[in-house]
Amino acid sequence: MKIKSWLGVIATVVVAIGSMTSAVFAEERGFTLKAKPRIAMIMFADKKDGGWTQAFEEARVRMEKALDLKIAYVENVPENAAAITPPVERFIKAGYNIIIGTAFGYSDTFLTLSKKYPDVAFLNASGTTNGPNLQSFYGRTYASQYLCGMVAGAMTKTGKLGFVGANPFGVVIWTVNGFEMGARLMKPDVTTTVIYTGAWNDPVKERAAAQALMDGGADIIGQHVDTPTPQIVAQERKGFGTGHHRDLSEFASKATVCSSIWFWDRYLTPEIKKIIAGNWKPNPHGAFPSVKDGPTDIAINKKLVPEDVVKKVMAERQALIDGKEIYAGPLKSADGKDVITDGKVLDDGSLWKMDWYVPGVIAQR
Known part of the structure; x- marks a missing residue:
């Protein structure tokens, strides 16, 4: 009985160590898409607003060429969960697995969605929240x-x-x-x-x-x-x-x-390439690129x-x-x-x- 008990303990320890090791390896491996990349952008205002959102629209067009991928989008999404969640979830249900947000006020909702959909990569401009599959970004x-x-x-x-x-x-x-x-x-x-x-x-x-x-x-x-x-x-x-x-x-x-x-594409294009390559590791404090970075x-x-x-x-x-x-x-x-x-x-x-x-x-x- 004692031998069997010790064998049970050893087995438990081995399983525990194996689980810990898997968790560590998973953390080291980072985030990897489970399907071919499909990208969607959630725009805060009209894509021809002349300013903030139009800069994203112009970047979106350049990114499509650089990545050789179509990037779907929706415009005029206000900064509240009731407005943000439905279009994001429609995209995800349609198979989109990289979601780009464009507003400070999307921060909390994107964090909630990133936890709900751990197989989807989230990026959000001027955001304040980050996670294993979520990275906020802004420029200096x-x-x-x-x-x-x-x-x-x-x-x-x-x-x-x-x-x-x-x-x-x-x-x-x-x-x-x-x-x-x-x-x-x-x-x-x-x-x-x-x-x-x-x-x-x-x-x-x-x-x-x-x-x-x-x-x-x-x-x-x-x-x-x-x-x-x-x-x-x-x-x-x-x-x-x-x-x-x-x-x-x-x-x-x-x-x-x-x-x-x-020039948002100067940041987003290489970042999305990292996501597509696999083992993506979002910065836990968000990305904060400078003039040098483009x-x-x-x-x-x-x-x-x-x-x-x-x-x-x-x-x-x-x-x-x-x-x-x-x-x-x-x-x-x-x-x-x-x-x-x-x-x-x-x-x-x-x-x-x-x-x-x-x-x-x-x-x-």
Whole structure:
């Protein structure tokens, strides 16, 4: 009996070790599709919105060619679970096994869906949730906005810049700060006044904000909202503007001096190739690629921007590619607090949580 008992114990231990080993190996192996890849994209707004969503639509078309795969899509999906879940589940039931989301507000729902469908790979732009088959991604837009700020700082005559922002979230605040820091590199006493509309896509509020900023003396308007309205207002008022998401000189060729732009396919194409290859391992903290990696960059309107300014901006762009850090100490906030000590660089967690402004930023809610 004792021998049999010990044999039972040994067998149990072996099985347990085998299970643990399998779990470890599974974790090491990462995520692998169980069928041929079929890709679908869930779009937050209209694919021709002129900004954020259109940048994804343009990337989708390029990705189809690069991957030699058709990418299905659905437009105008709001940021709530009741709206997100049905189209995603319809795609999954139809055999789609790579789902790409395009909104911050999809984060929690995508996490829930990724747990419900562990054999499906999920990617979500500007998201905050991650898992074994889910990776959120975003770009370091403070870098491209920093470069746009350089253009604005070089070209302002009043020394007053305006900025139309959607919401005072970390990903918007860091663009405002980056914009002002770039501007001060060219004009040390320049200021940036920011007005938040409370919405990513609201042309009426964006128009009112841009007009108020220009009434207050701003001669160049930056933005982190989804439509080209601030650029259109700048052109109507015979000022200048810097766009976001896409090259917005398409809408205001006499005003838009540069734009912070997205090339999402530069990130998504190689990432999807990793998923297709198998053993995909999402970053547990999400992907946060830079100008060097390609998804965020600057487009300069060389018809409006002097050649010497273009050269300075492109030299700074190369410095960023070579490893220069924008949020490096010593750096104080607008209220005089030490936010980055000498020799330190702001870590990614602190970037996401940014709730302070650099000197020269005037925030209006």
